[in-house]
Amino acid sequence: MVQAAKKNRVTVKLFVGFELTSKSRIHLSQSNEWKQASIIQGHSSKTLIECPYQEKTYLGRYLDSNILTIQELKNQAKLISKIMETYCPALDLEILSLHFFPLVLVA
Secondary structure, three states: OHHHHHHHHEEEEEEEEEEOOHHHHHHHHOOHHHHHHHHHOOOOOOOOEEEEEOOEEEEEEEOOOOOOOHHHHHHHHHHHHHHHHHHOOOOOHHHOOEEEEEEEEEO
């Protein structure tokens, strides 16, 4: 019974996002769209969140599905890039590197 409770409290999710650099932070701080989105922080398809991981901060999304195909990962990467373009149209996204990593969440 105790193991079942522990098992239900632990969730593994895949996160995909861009590493936040000083340049991307400057662009975000100047973006009205980002400021509005960060205030609302809802769970819409256009919401990006900041996630600390291994002493760096990333801006992206948790992926909903447990099993994803390569094509679905590519689609998510394109979606995040498009959202970043709305927040920071002057930022060259080619200089940002996209990262995928698992996160273990304990409730």
